[in-house]
Amino acid sequence: MANEKNPMGPVITNSLIKRFRKSIVWLYIITIMISIPIIYLVTQYQVHAESNKELTLMLDMVTSIREYISKDVRPDLIEAKMFQSPAMSGTVTTSKVASYFIKRQPNYYIKVASDNPLNLKNMAEPFEKKLLDQYREDRKLDEIIQIGEINGNRFLVSSRPSVAKKECMVCHGDPKSAPMPITSKYGMTNGYNYQDDSVVGTINLGVPLADVNTLVIQRGLVAVGIITSIFSFIFLIISALVKRSILLPIANITEAAVVLSKGNLEQEINVKRDGSEIGELAHSFELLRRSLKWTIGQSKG
Numbered sequence: 249m250a251n252e253k254n255p256m257g258p259v260i261t262n263s264l265i266k267r268f269r270k271s272i273v274w275l276y277i278i279t280i281m282i283s284i285p286i287i288y289l290v291t292q293y294q295v296h297a298e299s300n301k302e303l304t305l306m307l308d309m310v311t312s313i314r315e316y317i318s319k320d321v322r323p324d325l326i327e328a329k330m331f332q333s334p335a336m337s338g339t340v341t342t343s344k345v346a347s348y349f350i351k352r353q354p355n356y357y358i359k360v361a362s363d364n365p366l367n368l369k370n371m372a373e374p375f376e377k378k379l380l381d382q383y384r385e386d387r388k389l390d391e392i393i394q395i396g397e398i399n400g401n402r403f404l405v406s407s408r409p410s411v412a413k414k415e416c417m418v419c420h421g422d423p424k425s426a427p428m429p430i431t432s433k434y435g436m437t438n439g440y441n442y443q444d445d446s447v448v449g450t451i452n453l454g455v456p457l458a459d460v461n462t463l464v465i466q467r468g469l470v471a472v473g474i475i476t477s478i479f480s481f482i483f484l485i486i487s488a489l490v491k492r493s494i495l496l497p498i499a500n501i502t503e504a505a506v507v508l509s510k511g512n513l514e515q516e517i518n519v520k521r522d523g524s525e526i527g528e529l530a531h532s533f534e535l536l537r538r539s540l541k542w543t544i545g546q547s548k549g
């Protein structure tokens with residue numbers, strides 16, 4: 249506006265405040281672009297860590313059930329010759345507990361799977377058959393943890409092999425000599441003729457993997473919100489500061505210089521001398537004005 253009134257005045261095409269604002273906007277964009285991939289990695293790590301923790305808990309629970317059966321329950325049953333009791337086998341108990349657990353926690357996956365099961369509900373799914381194959385190929389393998397998709401949902405799955413031993417044969421051996429309650433309930437075709445020391449099943453536990461992408465979008469939006477508020481705040485503060493401590497004093501000095509250039513030596517340059525570069529510049533201008541005034545007064549006189 250000063251320029252319209254005064255064509256000789258300064259022409260500001262690249263204002264300092266605009267440059268400051270541009271840098272803040274760029275800094276904002278760069279911060280957002282750096283944060284999103286970091287949020288992605290951290291979220292992925294957290295999701296896996298949480299699932300791992302839950303998996304360990306469930307594994308410990310299942311292992312404890314089996315330990316309870318073998319130490320506290322089975323010896324008495326064997327003594328009483330109650331071979332048909334489901335509590336004879338940790339595997340059966342696990343499979344029973346699993347069926348109740350899954351009713352309460354349908355998001356989890358727990359199954360004792362076999363490709364030759366007594367109970368057809370325990371028939372191995374394709375991915376469980378692959379696990380069985382892996383255990384049969386490498387007998388030293390005692391645990392596989394992997395991310396798997398079951399019925400369209402992603403799980404962190406841990407599996408352990410179930411190996412037949414002599415004591416299993418009471419029920420899983422020759423169907424003709426199997427206890428009556430077993431054969432009448434499950435029939436005589438499948439779930440029998442286990443070979444000693446062979447892998448007959450896998451115990452699989454799956455905890456649901458939260459959808460990393462949905463979480464990243466949620467957390468990303470929160471982060472973008474926070475970063476935007478912080479930057480808006482910085483933007484306002486810096487704009488106000490630059491205006492107050494740089495632009496206004498410079499405009500004053502510029503105006504004074506224009507007045508001075510027109511030969512008016514009376515108008516004082518009124519900028520506070522606050523120790524800053526601009527304060528000093530203004531003060532030097534004021535000294536210049538005074539000495540000009542003095543010199544001209546001298547030569548007139």
Ligand code: HEC
Nearest residue numbers: 331336337339340343362365366367370411412416419449
């Ligand atoms: C007291 C009889 C009995 C004994 C002993 C026994 N099981 Fe079982 N087992 C069963 C019954 C009954 C089921 C079916 C449980 C169900 O309905 O889910 C079963 C189920 C299984 C399953 C799940 C697949 C299927 O057949 O339905 C596996 C694997 C298994 N047993 C392995 C073993 C192993 C290994 C041993 C020895 C360490 C063993 N069992 C000992 C009775 C027994």
